[in-house]
Amino acid sequence: MNAFEIYGGKKLKGEIVPQGAKNEALQILSAVLLTSEKMTISNIPDIKDVNKLIELLVELGVNVARLNKDTYTFQAKDINIDYFQSAEFKTKGGGLRGSIMIVGPLLARFGKAAIPKPGGDKIGRRRLDTHFIGFEKLGAKFNYDADNHFFQVDATNLKGSYILLDEASVTGTANIVMAAVLAKGTTTIYNAACEPYLQQLCKMLNRMGANISGIGSNLLTIEGVDSLSGTTHRMLPDMIEIGSFIGLAAMTGSEITIKDVHFEELGIIPTVFSRLGIKLERRGDDIYIPAQDSYEIETFIDGSILTISDAPWPGFTPDLLSIVLVVATQAKGNVLIHQKMFESRLFFVDKLIDMGAQIILCDPHRATVIGLNNAFKLKGIEMTSPDIRAGVSLLIAALSAQGRSVIYNIEQIERGYQHIDERLLALGAQIRRIEGKPLH
Structure with a gap:
């Protein structure tokens, strides 16, 4: 079984082109x-x-x-x-x-x-x-x-x-x-x-x-x-990849430019990431994310905790809720993630908790994330990817974490992300493909 070995905690920099959708x-x-x-x-x-x-x-x-x-x-x-x-x-x-x-x-x-x-x-x-x-x-x-x-x-x-x-x-x-x-x-x-x-x-x-x-x-x-x-x-560029790369930049405090995004087709996606406190700037048809040491989650107007949920287009795509959840673990503030469409998509949070994230899994559809504001970095662990989007979320967590992480079952990630290790290497990530299988 193929796996990714990642040494995280490293800032990335450069340009990345999203794949076709x-x-x-x-x-x-x-x-x-x-x-x-x-x-x-x-x-x-x-x-x-x-x-x-x-x-x-x-x-x-x-x-x-x-x-x-x-x-x-x-x-x-x-x-x-x-x-x-x-x-x-x-x-x-x-x-x-x-x-x-x-x-x-x-x-x-x-x-x-x-x-x-x-x-x-x-x-x-x-x-x-x-x-x-x-x-x-x-x-x-x-x-x-x-x-x-x-x-x-x-x-x-x-x-x-x-x-x-x-x-x-x-x-x-x-x-x-x-x-x-x-x-x-x-x-x-x-x-x-x-x-x-x-x-x-x-x-x-x-x-x-x-x-x-x-x-x-x-x-x-x-x-x-x-x-x-x-x-x-x-084909259009893949909006899920674009959202994933926005999250990657925020979690790792990196300066990244995402090229040729077809910005007008992204709908509410940039707005949702902005509500997490992530600065992003449209430059022509590119998205530029500056390096940020911290980002603060907004609240609703009455001061209540922000809720991010999925909905049919033009609502927020369910495929990016896993990314939003992992990004929120290092934000300042709290957020409720409400995954309405799929009842098993939040079950990967146990791995994030093992890494040091503060998450309360309320039920199969809802999780409350208590942001650590980068005061406590996630720590590297060994884990297995359960599906495409959770797998990339865990990969983003590993790239931001201190120490060594290993992600097994990367075939799931590669069902949806082309040559992801090569493209991350080009940004300066420390990632390599290894042979191995989980102990449990």
Whole structure:
């Protein structure tokens, strides 16, 4: 098992470029199945989850060519629908949560699809009902084999429909949109997710010949078309990486410039970090974070403790709550972190407590952080990464801590962050990859 060995307590300095957006990539790459024409996609992140999806597309029969380190062409001209029934597909599809995203495009173009129950982070229940209820509203019929954890979906005649989503699911909205673009008639999706990544998908589909209106709102209207053509598309930078690097700079007291962030697409993210007392400055399309010896958490106007919680876009993304929590451990002041969406995402705080952080885990969804104001530095320990975001939070903690830390199960981190050790080394971090496994 690979691990990261980190000697923390060192100030970093320099520029870092965020990778392409992981969550956008899983949608955009699935959408190449909607056309037989060539698609050129750039700024694709070189991470395990994305690479696994590209491998799955190849196995399905998509012709994939890599033009350079982050740009590929895709042509889904000869798709092998029978691949769904293979044992290999059940293994590969089940190991990647993003594999659910291929169902909508396959239903739209070929009228059927199948998918094993996808894997992913162990962060609580992540139901797929929104996807399948939407498909059913469009006329699809599905069967779930509980013994083999396998979904079979048939949709030989998709028709537009009014769909009111019970949750503003990003992947659910994207999947239903991709199914609806080739359906007959008009589809209306209310309570649709409106994240920048979904906007990117809709804009790309329109360039391919789709007819989608209401982009950026929670009410999407899709007029079905007969076919789609190829196009080119460039991914946004990953907003979760950008938030992670803001947190890294604050925790380590470092002067860091984050390049080419597409600032207008970051929504409330810079504001939330500013409320933790972190100084950041927009310079063109870069974010400059000066070295700070301390940062103070704001209170509400009446003086009560600040609460930071997740919410559908344009609210604060749940993927950054783990980062906010770890950054708050060395702030001046207190904050309540309320993770509404996933009931297991805060369970990594035991590692931070072992490092010396003062955190009260109120319940599976809420944690109160009592900031140490850098008066007591975290201490290095050995720990295991439970999921992508918690793993990076622990990595940030280790980089700020005194002494040696080892993080095991870094495969989880590398599912979402490309070449993270190399990029941190370029900033001056003392980090290296080692072989080893935890004692417990």
